Amino acid sequence: ETGVTQSPTHLIKTRGQQVTLRCSSQSGHNTVSWYQQALGQGPQFIFQYYREEENGRGNFPPRFSGLQFPNYSSELNVNALELDDSALYLCASSWGLAGAYTDTQYFGPGTRLTVL
Amino acid sequence: AQTVTQSQPEMSVQEAETVTLSCTYDTSESDYYLFWYKQPPSRQMILVIRQEAYKQQNATENRFSVNFQKAAKSFSLKISDSQLGDAAMYFCAYRTLYGNKLVFGAGTILRVKS
Numbered sequence: 001e002t003g004v005t006q007s008p009t010h011l012i013k014t015r016g017q018q019v020t021l022r023c024s025s026q027s028g029h030n031t032v033s034w035y036q037q038a039l040g041q042g043p044q045f046i047f048q049y050y051r052e053e054e055n056g057r058g059n060f061p062p063r064f065s066g067l068q069f070p071n072y073s074s075e076l077n078v079n080a081l082e083l084d085d086s087a088l089y090l091c092a093s094s095w096g097l098a099g100a101y102t103d104t105q106y107f108g109p110g111t112r113l114t115v116l
Numbered sequence: 117a118q119t120v121t122q123s124q125p126e127m128s129v130q131e132a133e134t135v136t137l138s139c140t141y142d143t144s145e146s147d148y149y150l151f152w153y154k155q156p157p158s159r160q161m162i163l164v165i166r167q168e169a170y171k172q173q174n175a176t177e178n179r180f181s182v183n184f185q186k187a188a189k190s191f192s193l194k195i196s197d198s199q200l201g202d203a204a205m206y207f208c209a210y211r212t213l214y215g216n217k218l219v220f221g222a223g224t225i226l227r228v229k230s
Contacts, residue, residue, distance in 0.1 A: 033217065042120075042207055042220030043161070056216035088159060092218075102211075104151070105218060107161035 002027050004093050004108035012114045013081050021076040021111045023091030031055070031096045032074040033105055034066060037088040049074055050096060078113075086115045118143045120210050122221035129198045130229050136183075137193045137224050139208030145169075147213040150184065150191045155223075156204040164206070167191065195226075203228040 005024045013019050025032050031050045035043035045058035049068035063079040072093070078085055088110045096102035119142045129135035141150070152164040167175045167184050174182050179199075183192045195202055205225050209218040 031216075035218075040223075042209075042222050043218070045217035045219070048216040050216075058217065090161060092161075102214065102216060104149075104163060104166055106163065107153075109158065109160045112159075 004091060004106055006089075006091050006108040006111050008111060009109070010112045010114075012116065014116050015081055015083060017081050018077065018079045019081060019113060021078075021089050021091075021113070023074045023076070023093075023108055025072045025074070025091075025093030026106055029093035029095050029106075030072050031094045031102065032068055032072065033092045033094070034074070034076050035090040035092065036060070037090055037110070039087070043090055046076070081115045083115050086113060088112050118145075118210050118212070118219050120208050120219050120221040122208055122224050124224045125222075126225045126227070128227045128229060129195070129202075131198055131200060133198055134194060134196045135198055135226065137195075137206050137208075137226065139191045139193070139221055141189050141191065141208070141210050141219075143189070143210065143212075145212055148215075149211045149213070150182075151209040151211070151218070152180070152182070152191075152193045153207045153209060153220075154202075154204045155207060161207070165193065198228050200228050200230060202226060 033048040034046040037043040047057040048055045052068045068074045091108045092105035094105045148169045150167045179196045205223045208221040
């Protein structure tokens with residue numbers, strides 16, 4: 001069984017640029033959640049994708065957007081990067097039935113984004 | 117809104133000893149899940165243990181056990197026979213029964229001394 005994978009491991013961008021982060025969900029999972037973890041803090045929920053549709057969003061501006069593909073892998077896109085976007089971005093996959101049940105979330109190793 | 121509080125920024129334990137990490141939370145829900153995740157320097161968030169609020173019995177996973185006090189909204193993690201590999205940041209997290217997001221505390225750094 002393959003776990004959750006993320007790419008790239010590290011990324012350096014400059015302010016104003018755009019970035020795409022990728023996540024492959026664990027085998028058998030249909031739901032992907034994205035979290036932002038600033039240095040020394042707990043992760044903050046960005047949004048979740050269930051069967052290719054956004055299924056809830058945290059307190060993040062619209063320049064944070066995502067996609068989920070038919071194989072349940074996912075992308076996180078951030079436009080107009082700001083210095084405060086520097087963080088560890090974590091992806092978590094799980095199995096669920098929207099509005100009915102969501103199983104435990106399992107995390108990938110994260111992507112460290114640095115914005116200069 | 118639900119909140120999770122970890123009041124111990126850092127804890128230390130001697131190898132082979134027992135340590136308890138504290139967590140309190142605030143919610144108006146009656147059914148929910150609580151989790152402890154471990155994040156070593158490798159950054160990967162690893163599930164340690166999960167507790168369903170509707171279960172009175174405290175969850176146990178090998179050397180890890182919880183003390184779940186629903187009325188007090190307290191959810192502490194006990195690590196027995198601590199090992200060097202237990203050194204990590206530990207996060208307490210909450211999720212509603214059918215919710216889509218985890219709400220995390222600020223974390224507790226656990227140091228294990230040999």
